[in-house]
Amino acid sequence: MLWYTGKRLLQVIPVLLGATFLIYFMVFAMPGDPIAALYGDRPPAPGVIEQIREQYHLNDPLIVQYFYYLAGIFQGDFGVSYSGQPVNEILARTFPVTIRLALLAIFFEMVAGIVIGLVSGLRKGGIFDATGLGASLVIISLPIFVVGFAAQYFLAIQFGWFRPTVSSGAPIQDLILPALVLATVGFAQIVRLTRSSVIETSGLDFVRTASSKGLTRRRVVPVHILRNSLIPVVTYLGTDFGVLLVGATVTEGIFNVPGVGRTLYQAVLRGEGPTVVSFVTIMVLMYLIVNLLIDLLYAVLDPRIRYA
Amino acid sequence: MSTPLLQVNDLEVGFRTQDGVVQAVRGVNFTLERGGSLAIVGESGSGKSTLAHAIINLLPGTGHISGGQVLLDGQDLATASEHEMEQIRGRKIGFVPQDPMSNLNPVWSIGFQVEEAIRANGIASGRKEVRQRAIRVLKEAGLQDADRRLKQFPHQFSGGMRQRVLIGMGLAASPQLLIADEPTSALDVTVQRVILDHLESLTRELGTTLLFITHDLGLAAERAEQLLVMYKGRVVESGPSVEILQHPRHPYTQRLVAAAPSLASRRIQASGSIAAAESSIAAEASTAAGDEIDLIATAEARAEALQAAGTRPPAIIVENLTKVFKIRGAGEFTAVDDVSFQIPKGTTMALVGESGSGKSTVAKMLLKLENATSGKIVIDGNDLSTVSPKELFRLRSQMQPVFQDPYGSLNPLRNIGNTIAEPLTIHKIGTKASRRERVFELLEQVSLPRTLVSRYPNELSGGQRQRIAIARALALKPDIVILDEAVSALDVLVQAQILRLLADLQAELGLTYLFITHDLAVVRVIADNVCVMQNGRIVEAASTDEVFDNPKEQYTRDLLAAIPGANIELGA
Numbered sequence: 035m036l037w038y039t040g041k042r043l044l045q046v047i048p049v050l051l052g053a054t055f056l057i058y059f060m061v062f063a064m065p066g067d068p069i070a071a072l073y074g075d076r077p078p079a080p081g082v083i084e085q086i087r088e089q090y091h092l093n094d095p096l097i098v099q100y101f102y103y104l105a106g107i108f109q110g111d112f113g114v115s116y117s118g119q120p121v122n123e124i125l126a127r128t129f130p131v132t133i134r135l136a137l138l139a140i141f142f143e144m145v146a147g148i149v150i151g152l153v154s155g156l157r158k159g160g161i162f163d164a165t166g167l168g169a170s171l172v173i174i175s176l177p178i179f180v181v182g183f184a185a186q187y188f189l190a191i192q193f194g195w196f197r198p199t200v201s202s203g204a205p206i207q208d209l210i211l212p213a214l215v216l217a218t219v220g221f222a223q224i225v226r227l228t229r230s231s232v233i234e235t236s237g238l239d240f241v242r243t244a245s246s247k248g249l250t251r252r253r254v255v256p257v258h259i260l261r262n263s264l265i266p267v268v269t270y271l272g273t274d275f276g277v278l279l280v281g282a283t284v285t286e287g288i289f290n291v292p293g294v295g296r297t298l299y300q301a302v303l304r305g306e307g308p309t310v311v312s313f314v315t316i317m318v319l320m321y322l323i324v325n326l327l328i329d330l331l332y333a334v335l336d337p338r339i340r341y342a
Numbered sequence: 343m344s345t346p347l348l349q350v351n352d353l354e355v356g357f358r359t360q361d362g363v364v365q366a367v368r369g370v371n372f373t374l375e376r377g378g379s380l381a382i383v384g385e386s387g388s389g390k391s392t393l394a395h396a397i398i399n400l401l402p403g404t405g406h407i408s409g410g411q412v413l414l415d416g417q418d419l420a421t422a423s424e425h426e427m428e429q430i431r432g433r434k435i436g437f438v439p440q441d442p443m444s445n446l447n448p449v450w451s452i453g454f455q456v457e458e459a460i461r462a463n464g465i466a467s468g469r470k471e472v473r474q475r476a477i478r479v480l481k482e483a484g485l486q487d488a489d490r491r492l493k494q495f496p497h498q499f500s501g502g503m504r505q506r507v508l509i510g511m512g513l514a515a516s517p518q519l520l521i522a523d524e525p526t527s528a529l530d531v532t533v534q535r536v537i538l539d540h541l542e543s544l545t546r547e548l549g550t551t552l553l554f555i556t557h558d559l560g561l562a563a564e565r566a567e568q569l570l571v572m573y574k575g576r577v578v579e580s581g582p583s584v585e586i587l588q589h590p591r592h593p594y595t596q597r598l599v600a601a602a603p604s605l606a607s608r609r610i611q612a613s614g615s616i617a618a619a620e621s622s623i624a625a626e627a628s629t630a631a632g633d634e635i636d637l638i639a640t641a642e643a644r645a646e647a648l649q650a651a652g653t654r655p656p657a658i659i660v661e662n663l664t665k666v667f668k669i670r671g672a673g674e675f676t677a678v679d680d681v682s683f684q685i686p687k688g689t690t691m692a693l694v695g696e697s698g699s700g701k702s703t704v705a706k707m708l709l710k711l712e713n714a715t716s717g718k719i720v721i722d723g724n725d726l727s728t729v730s731p732k733e734l735f736r737l738r739s740q741m742q743p744v745f746q747d748p749y750g751s752l753n754p755l756r757n758i759g760n761t762i763a764e765p766l767t768i769h770k771i772g773t774k775a776s777r778r779e780r781v782f783e784l785l786e787q788v789s790l791p792r793t794l795v796s797r798y799p800n801e802l803s804g805g806q807r808q809r810i811a812i813a814r815a816l817a818l819k820p821d822i823v824i825l826d827e828a829v830s831a832l833d834v835l836v837q838a839q840i841l842r843l844l845a846d847l848q849a850e851l852g853l854t855y856l857f858i859t860h861d862l863a864v865v866r867v868i869a870d871n872v873c874v875m876q877n878g879r880i881v882e883a884a885s886t887d888e889v890f891d892n893p894k895e896q897y898t899r900d901l902l903a904a905i906p907g908a909n910i911e912l913g914a
Contacts, residue, residue: 244447248431253458
């Protein structure tokens with residue numbers, strides 16, 4: 035297990051290098067000069083531009099710039115954005131907000147998804163099941179920005195149950211509505227996954243054997259059906275985490291959440307290379323670590339899996 | 343005097359499908375006295391397992407009892423509430439399921455699963471007491487190191503061990519009735535015997551009434567006083583076991599008795615010692631009488647044809663073959679250890695042994711699906727280790743495999759015609775039209791209708807699929823066919839059909855067979871020579887008659903003794 039974890043962590047290094055390299059080059063391949071864009075219509079003195087270009091190593095070949103950047107990362111310094119703010123500061127301000135939002139969304143989708151999926155699966159073909167399936171299909175089909183704007187308009191503006199946008203500092207109660215919106219896609223997937231998994235497990239021999247031992251239904255369902263059905267659901271969470279990060283960009287835009295998504299989006303618009311690459315690097319790192327954790331959790335849930 | 347323990351009256355079980363209700367059990371009646379034992383026999387699909395599940399009210403899917411009564415001690419289980427059934431299952435009726443591989447929850451430890459059964463039936467409470475009880479239950483079921491193994495998971499147990507665990511769980515609450523649904527059909531014969539002996543002595547000690555379900559007539563007769571033969575959901579014959587075996591009245595039972603390899607091999611032995619001529623006349627008579635399958639006749643026709651041909655050159659020579667697998671962290675494992683044998687052209691050699699004895703690895707190396715660590719394989723004069731890829735491609739067309747599982751060895755997305763024609767396409771033989779002709783010809787050879795070409799594997803029965811697999815193997819007109827447990831997964835009647843088909847094809851086409859099996863009973867019918875493997879080595883090699891009449895090794899004797907029904911007196 036330890037050996038496996040070490041091996042997986044070592045694998046993170048090439049993936050991370052590759053990802054940063056690709057993103058770095060793609061950002062710099064974008065058309066337009068970010069420095070010129072900083073100044074708008076009134077161009078600054080030629081010396082200033084030259085000085086800025088020098089400061090950001092923009093006159094060096096791209097590969098050299100990349101190594102300057104990498105060297106910085108290894109010292110824990112993600113560089114300075116073109117607006118003069120250290121990227122470290124921006125990261126420290128925005129990541130906690132998005133992580134809070136994502137955790138809340140995962141919590142919502144897990145609890146609601148698994149409960150509804152379980153009940154649907156146990157009552158396959160019933161009214162509850164049919165309604166759940168239909169509703170989840172509608173939710174999966176709707177793009178997240180539609181759900182987001184609809185939720186904002188009806189739940190926040192019309193009914194006044196929530197604040198339509200998130201206030202500064204992003205307190206938990208303000209994040210509930212964005213988290214619900216963010217959770218919808220994953221929720222619908224988890225309902226369907228849990229449902230089909232529960233149906234499959236219910237038909238397996240050991241479930242019948244468990245009943246034949248004299249166990250009550252109340253025990254068979256959580257211990258023998260649900261526990262086994264959760265294994266594919268947990269696997270799904272790994273991929274879902276990536277979807278969640280993407281969804282966060284849209285959701286944060288709608289609800290004005292001062293998190294990673296919005297900041298990253300703006301940085302992309304402004305062509306701020308160092309900021310974009312840093313954000314994406316951290317996101318890739320988080321994605322890799324979350325998936326490693328899930329693989330380890332997988333071994334805990336299913337004792338047949340032993341990593342060597 | 344007292345009421346019988348179990349009385350089933352006019353029981354009907356139906357499954358709701360899109361086309362209405364399908365009746366799986368129709369009007370079944372039987373009575374089981376306290377302390378008695380009853381075996382229900384029938385092929386798969388005869389409704390015997392459904393009957394067992396109906397008794398404990400655990401029918402799968404849309405199954406439901408549509409009529410009749412199941413009286414346990416006078417209480418009707420067919421109308422009992424779910425709550426009442428929970429009280430009865432485990433406590434009054436113990437259940438030992440069919441397949442030890444799928445009947446234990448893979449994510450919980452063995453200890454957990456036994457303990458939960460004990461707790462659910464209120465036999466013990468408190469952590470320590472439950473644990474002690476679990477250890478005792480498992481020890482009684484024959485798991486000697488139970489205390490050490492409680493924390494282990496099902497996948498760390500062998501099939502036999504798991505079956506012991508399941509028997510332990512079934513008997514945990516000392517129920518009055520134990521239903522054992524094919525408790526050993528997934529196990530090796532020797533393990534099977536040990537488990538059944540144990541089950542028998544346990545139930546006798548506890549005074550448990552036994553309801554035993556099996557497809558093996560020999561096994562049923564050996565283990566139960568009463569027999570109930572089921573066919574298509576109905577009981578066709580019932581009565582004392584020995585009587586049914588000796589004087590089967592219903593035509594279906596007669597066919598079952600004739601087709602059971604365990605009984606047939608026993609009778610071949612008997613007939614050999616009496617007058618061979620007499621029995622062969624009888625055999626001819628029985629084949630002439632109709633399309634009845636008589637394995638004895640098949641076996642004798644084979645032997646005669648072979649003797650007439652005299653000695654033959656070897657088709658396969660295997661010398662000092664060894665296969666070593668490297669296991670990470672555990673060093674090396676020698677799966678095949680210094681194995682040598684020869685198979686003369688046009689004959690059948692059986693490679694016999696329990697699972698894990700290395701027989702399938704030998705087959706894989708012969709097909710060069712696995713490379714030998716050392717040793718030599720010569721096929722038709724070509725040394726496999728030095729053969730060029732091009733030569734190998736050609737050799738493979740002469741040497742075709744048929745695998746054990748007819749469900750897994752056919753691609754579900756290809757129709758039968760394409761499946762059979764695939765080897766021809768790969769080896770670029772003939773035109774599209776001639777391939778189609780060949781497919782029809784092959785279907786005829788394996789006695790299947792032409793209309794099957796456009797069907798898909800999931801629309802066929804197990805026996806039909808195995809015929810398709812054989813047809814595919816024959817497509818290239820090979821000289822050698824390697825049959826890896828090719829009939830082990832089939833019902834007796836189907837098994838008998840396939841064995842006869844194989845024998846006919848051999849006589850017709852002069853095929854050489856390597857027949858891999860764990861079932862010695864089948865060997866007697868089909869093979870000329872036998873190699874017995876144990877732990878990767880060949881422990882005994884001789885002609886089939888010699889092995890059966892005069893086994894030299896203790897291991898071979900154990901295997902022979904394990905053939906069910908071997909010690910039943912038959913009126914042969």
